Structures are given as C-alpha cells and as structure tokens.
Amino acid sequence: MKNLPVYWPQRPLIMAICITLLFAPAVHAVESLPYKNSALPVEQRVADLLARMTLEEKVWQMAMGERALVSNKDLAKGIGSMLNGGGHVQGVNTVAAWDQMIEGYQANAAKSRLAIPVLYGLDSVHGVGGVINGATMFPQQIGLAATGDEKLMQKIGQINGREMAALGVYWNFAPMVSVVNDERWGRTYESLGEDTATVTRLARAYVAGYQASLKALDPKAPTPLATAKHFIGDGAAGWNTSTTKNATSKYRIDQGDSRGDEAALLKRSLPPYQALIDEGVGSVMTSFSSWNGTKVHGSKALITDLLKGKLKFDGLVVSDWDAISQLPGDYHAQVVAGINAGIDIAMQPNDFSDFVDEVTESVQKGSISQARIDDAVTRILRVKFRMGLFENNLPLVAAKSLVGSDAHRAVAREAVQKSLVLLKNSATLPLAKGAGVTRILVAGSAAHDMGWQSGGWTMGWQGVSGNNNLTGVTMVDGLKQVAAKNTQIEYEQLGQFSAVNTQKPADVGIVFVGEAPYAEGMGDRDIDELKLSQVDLSAIDNMRSKVKKLVVVLVAGRPRILGDVVTKADALVMAWLPGTEGGGVADVLFGKAPFSGHLPMAWPKDAASFKRADEDVELRKAATLFPLGFGLKK
Numbered sequence: 001m002k003n004l005p006v007y008w009p010q011r012p013l014i015m016a017i018c019i020t021l022l023f024a025p026a027v028h029a030v031e032s033l034p035y036k037n038s039a040l041p042v043e044q045r046v047a048d049l050l051a052r053m054t055l056e057e058k059v060w061q062m063a064m065g066e067r068a069l070v071s072n073k074d075l076a077k078g079i080g081s082m083l084n085g086g087g088h089v090q091g092v093n094t095v096a097a098w099d100q101m102i103e104g105y106q107a108n109a110a111k112s113r114l115a116i117p118v119l120y121g122l123d124s125v126h127g128v129g130g131v132i133n134g135a136t137m138f139p140q141q142i143g144l145a146a147t148g149d150e151k152l153m154q155k156i157g158q159i160n161g162r163e164m165a166a167l168g169v170y171w172n173f174a175p176m177v178s179v180v181n182d183e184r185w186g187r188t189y190e191s192l193g194e195d196t197a198t199v200t201r202l203a204r205a206y207v208a209g210y211q212a213s214l215k216a217l218d219p220k221a222p223t224p225l226a227t228a229k230h231f232i233g234d235g236a237a238g239w240n241t242s243t244t245k246n247a248t249s250k251y252r253i254d255q256g257d258s259r260g261d262e263a264a265l266l267k268r269s270l271p272p273y274q275a276l277i278d279e280g281v282g283s284v285m286t287s288f289s290s291w292n293g294t295k296v297h298g299s300k301a302l303i304t305d306l307l308k309g310k311l312k313f314d315g316l317v318v319s320d321w322d323a324i325s326q327l328p329g330d331y332h333a334q335v336v337a338g339i340n341a342g343i344d345i346a347m348q349p350n351d352f353s354d355f356v357d358e359v360t361e362s363v364q365k366g367s368i369s370q371a372r373i374d375d376a377v378t379r380i381l382r383v384k385f386r387m388g389l390f391e392n393n394l395p396l397v398a399a400k401s402l403v404g405s406d407a408h409r410a411v412a413r414e415a416v417q418k419s420l421v422l423l424k425n426s427a428t429l430p431l432a433k434g435a436g437v438t439r440i441l442v443a444g445s446a447a448h449d450m451g452w453q454s455g456g457w458t459m460g461w462q463g464v465s466g467n468n469n470l471t472g473v474t475m476v477d478g479l480k481q482v483a484a485k486n487t488q489i490e491y492e493q494l495g496q497f498s499a500v501n502t503q504k505p506a507d508v509g510i511v512f513v514g515e516a517p518y519a520e521g522m523g524d525r526d527i528d529e530l531k532l533s534q535v536d537l538s539a540i541d542n543m544r545s546k547v548k549k550l551v552v553v554l555v556a557g558r559p560r561i562l563g564d565v566v567t568k569a570d571a572l573v574m575a576w577l578p579g580t581e582g583g584g585v586a587d588v589l590f591g592k593a594p595f596s597g598h599l600p601m602a603w604p605k606d607a608a609s610f611k612r613a614d615e616d617v618e619l620r621k622a623a624t625l626f627p628l629g630f631g632l633k634k
Contacts, residue, residue, distance in 0.1 A: 056356070063353075072108045084122065101168075134403065136163060144419065160210060184527060242524075288326065404471070448476040475555075512575075513553070551569065562625070598631035602628045
C-alpha cells in the first residue's frame with residue numbers, strides 16, 4: 001500500500017471494490033468450511049473443526065466460567081461455556097435483561113477465530129421463575145414426584161425448555177436423579193424421592209418433554225440440553241461423612257461418602273442414568289460426593305469406564321461447582337486427576353483462566369494426553385452441533401410471550417393440585433362452600449410467604465423469605481380466590497386472633513406450617529431438627545381452641561417429625577413446596593380438584609426410631625408413620 005498513487009484516496013468507489021475483492025475469498029472460505037455446513041453429518045463437522053483447533057483453543061472449550069467474571073476477551077479466546085451461580089442473578093431478573101446479556105455473550109464468542117458459540121448453563125431447578133420475576137415456578141421436584149404423573153412431567157419439561165429459551169439459555173443443570181436414602185439431606189426436595197423406579201420414569205418423561213420443547217415453536221430452534229445429575233450416588237451418602245465447610249456451617253451429609261456394597265449401590269442409583277442416556281440426554285454432571293472413599297470427580301472407573309464405557313454415554317461430562325478443587329493434592333494434581341478421570345468441562349467459575357493454563361502445560365509435559373483432550377473437545381463439539389447452536393444460539397423470539405403465561409401457570413397449578421398428599425382426614429376435607437363453611441381462620445409461618453412456599457433455588461441459591469420480587473399467589477390469597485363469596489377468611493400469622501373475633505369458634509382453622517428456605521449443605525438437618533418450629537406449634541395450639549375443625553398443611557421439602565400434631569389436627573395435608581401457584585392448594589382443600597398425591601418417600605414416626613430408606617425393610621417399617629406410596633383420597 002506504500003506505493004499507491006497519490007490520487008488513490010480520491011477514488012473511494014475503486015477502493016471499496018478492491019477491498020471487497022481482496023477479502024471476499026477469505027470470507028467465502030470460512031463460510032464454506034465443512035464444520036459450518038449444517039447439511040453434513042455431525043461427526044464430520046466435529047472432526048473438521050477439531051482438526052483446525054490449536055491446543056489452547058481446545059482447552060478453552062473445556063473451561064466454564066461464572067458470568068460475572070467472564071470478560072469479552074475470554075469469549076474472544078473461545079471459552080466454551082458459562083453459567084451463573086444460584087445467588088448471582090440480582091439485577092438480571094427480566095426477560096429483556098437476559099436477552100441483552102446472552103446476545104452480547106454470543107456476539108463476542110462469534111469474534112473468536114473459529115466462531116464457536118458459547119454454551120450457557122443454568123440451574124432451572126423448578127422453572128426460570130427461580131431467577132426472573134414473573135416466570136412460571138413449579139413445585140419442587142419432590143412435589144412433582146408425589147403426582148406420579150409422567151404426562152404432567154413431560155409438560156413441565158416442555159414449559160421449562162420454552163421459558164429458558166426465551167432467555168437464550170439452552171442448557172439446564174437438571175433434572176437431579178439422585179435416589180434419596182435420607183431426608184436429613186438438604187437436597188431432598190430437589191429429588192424425585194426414594195423409589196428408583198419412580199425416579200427413573202418421571203425423570204425420563206421430564207427430559208423427553210424438555211428436549212422436544214422448541215421445534216413446534218420454531219423448526220430452526222436449538223434442541224435444549226438437559227443434564228442428568230449428580231453422577232453417582234450422592235443420594236446414598238452417609239450421615240456425618242461430609243468434610244465440606246463454608247463460612248457459616250459444616251455440611252453433614254451433602255458431598256459426603258456413599259459407602260457399602262458396590263453392586264447394591266449401583267442397583268439403587270444407576271437405572272435413572274441409563275434411562276436418560278437412552279432418552280438422548282447430552283450432559284451428565286458428576287457428584288461432589290465420594291464413592292466408598294474415592295471422590296467421584298477423580299474416579300476414572302466411574303466416569304470413563306462405567307458412564308462412557310459400559311453405559312455408552314457419548315455426550316459431555318461436566319463437573320460441579322469448583323469440585324475439581326476438592327480432589328487430593330495441589331492444583332496441578334487436582335486438574336490432572338479430574339481431566340484424566342473423564343471430566344470434559346470443568347466448572348471452574350472463578351479460576352477458569354488458571355485451569356486453561358494448567359491443562360495446557362499438563363498436556364505439554366505429558367501429564368494429560370492429547371487423546372484425552374481430543375476426546376473431551378469432541379464430546380463438547382458433538383453436543384453443540386447436535387443442539388444446533390452454530391445455526392441458532394440467540395433467545396427464541398417465539399418463546400418470549402410464553403414466559404409466565406396463563407397457559408403455563410395453569411399447568412403449574414395442576415401440578416400443585418396433583419402433588420398434595422392427604423395424610424389424615426376426620427370428616428373435614430374437602431371444605432364445604434357456602435352455608436357449610438362461612439368463617440375460616442388462617443395462620444402459620446408459610447401461609448403468606450412466597451419465598452417459603454417456593455424453597456431454595458428461588459431468586460438466590462438458598463432461596464428468600466417474603467413476597468418481594470416474586471410474582472404469584474400465596475396460599476392465603478389462594479383461599480380467598482377459591483372460597484365462596486360469603487366465606488369470611490381472616491389471617492394472623494401466629495394464630496393470635498382477638499377475643500372479639502373468637503367469641504364463637506370459627507368453622508375451620510388452617511395452619512400452614514413450614515420451614516425457612518435452604519439449599520444444599522446448609523439444608524442438612526439432623527432428625528431432631530426436622531421437628532416443627534415452636535412458632536408453628538404455638539400457632540397450632542392457638543388455633544385449636546378457636547375453631548371447630550383444624551387443618552394442618554405442611555409446606556416443606558421433606559417429611560417432618562410431627563409428634564402430637566397428628567392427634568391435634570382433624571386433617572393433615574402435605575403440600576411440599578408448591579411454587580408460585582398457591583391457588584392450587586386451595587383448589588384441593590375446597591374440593592375443586594381431588595386429592596390424588598402419594599408419598600414419594602416414607603414418613604418417619606419419630607426421631608428416636610428413624611431409619612434410612614436403604615436399611616432393613618422390617619426395621620424401617622416399624623419406624624414409619626406413613627409408608628412409601630401412602631395417600632388418602634378423602
């Protein structure tokens with residue numbers, strides 16, 4: 001260009017034409033590369049792209065960073081995936097904000113040398129209502145398990161996929177398919193219960209609905225990616241086997257050790273994974289927990305030999321949050337052990353750049369083989385191509401109007417209705433409308449608190465209390481919506497109604513007893529700690545003398561130790577954690593919908609005789625108040 005004639009700047013048209021001709025062959029060459037051709041088989045596209053990648057580009061595909069820490073430079077380098085932590089969504093709680101954020105990430109990923117789209121993951125544990133206000137929030141999984149309804153699970157998977165797609169998020173870190181042995185575990189409510197067969201069939205139905213959720217809206221939409229987690233055995237961990245601590249507490253069972261005969265552990269824990277692999281699930285998340293003393297994240301026998309070998313899983317394996325750092329040794333030893341065990345994507349939210357450097361150096365030194373890297377990146381690219389992310393990775397326009405729609409909320413309300421389990425009923429439920437019941441007193445810690453009725457993973461990792469930033473119907477408001485117009489409903493949280501109002505006993509009192517929201521680790525509770533709170537027990541006692549019939553509704557993520565509440569109550573109902581549609585509880589209490597739920601786990605009689613689900617059958621039977629599958633119809 002130094003020798004151009006002096007009149008060159010005066011000929012802009014000629015300049016533009018020459019520049020176009022100069023760069024046209026390169027642009028055409030990129031667009032015609034085999035991996036860009038959606039008509040070619042996935043494996044051919046994977047092989048072509050893999051062959052064009054440098055070692056550093058490959059390792060960047062294996063890294064996952066937390067969204068608040070991933071820069072535009074990291075995206076331009078080709079970071080393969082991103083996520084937001086459960087408590088890191090504040091300020092991004094509308095569809096519009098999410099759309100803008102995701103579009104920005106994909107635009108910067110497209111600036112990388114090979115323009116590989118970034119894969120964004122999210123813990124949509126019970127709907128994206130857990131991260132944005134106004135979206136649909138379903139009952140937690142333990143409540144869905146109580147429905148036993150595969151068609152409903154498929155619908156919920158479909159709706160979750162659509163509301164996530166409206167945000168531009170196509171990777172869900174769900175469902176959790178852990179078979180739970182011990183309700184002291186803080187993740188019990190995220191599970192589908194203690195019965196392997198129930199967990200298997202309901203999880204498969206959810207995944208089928210989720211993965212097929214978008215094509216009817218837009219034939220060009222990506223195929224959403226579900227995750228089977230946590231491989232394997234976290235639901236079988238023993239009490240007080242966890243060594244994990246945080247700033248405020250020591251975990252007691254979460255991230256603990258699953259001990260025992262390996263054949264028995266596999267028989268109980270493995271079937272859901274095989275079923276979801278058969279269903280085509282493309283992602284499996286490894287467990288923080290240990291397997292007979294060995295951390296799962298470092299177990300080649302479990303990840304490579306069993307999952308990828310025996311089960312023939314050809315998708316990607318992702319680690320849990322910073323879990324590689326829990327492996328023995330220094331950082332080098334931890335990274336080498338995790339990758340060699342078979343982890344393909346390392347969820348290293350805070351130190352993903354250090355992870356890239358460590359893996360790259362380990363390959364150059366021979367601690368990690370080039371073949372292991374190529375296997376990992378092949379799996380990652382295979383999933384991205386199968387999803388269709390190279391062709392469409394932006395928020396799905398056709399799904400935006402569906403977020404929190406009446407149709408979606410109707411399905412959530414149906415799920416609430418079907419999840420309720422009737423444990424006791426002495427000629428009390430359903431409540432008669434009109435002349436039969438004209439005055440209802442309502443009390444309890446969970447009666448008018450959206451955060452408490454939704455549980456953990458709701459606008460934050462450990463959940464929230466109160467009704468701020470949560471759009472839905474509390475159970476008190478649900479009663480007011482469903483009751484007859486001439487029915488008087490009075491609410492006082494502690495049940496301390498004035499003497500003027502209680503000179504004559506009310507027809508019915510309803511106490512919604514609950515537990516403050518929690519999530520993994522911090523939700524671990526010893527069996528004595530699963531007793532009802534003194535506040536709720538006082539509300540029950542306060543109410544008993546003020547009403548003719550007393551209904552106690554349990555709002556919790558697991559069975560509670562009830563003591564003499566069973567005898568004090570005329571009717572006893574388990575409502576689990578229903579989410580945004582508290583009106584579904586009122587529907588069943590008033591008989592608009594029947595009781596149809598069944599317990600997905602047995603209910604302990606008391607703290608002293610508590611037995612886990614995997615203990616001796618006869619001993620556990622003697623320690624059980626309500627057996628697995630129990631549920632009255634009236």
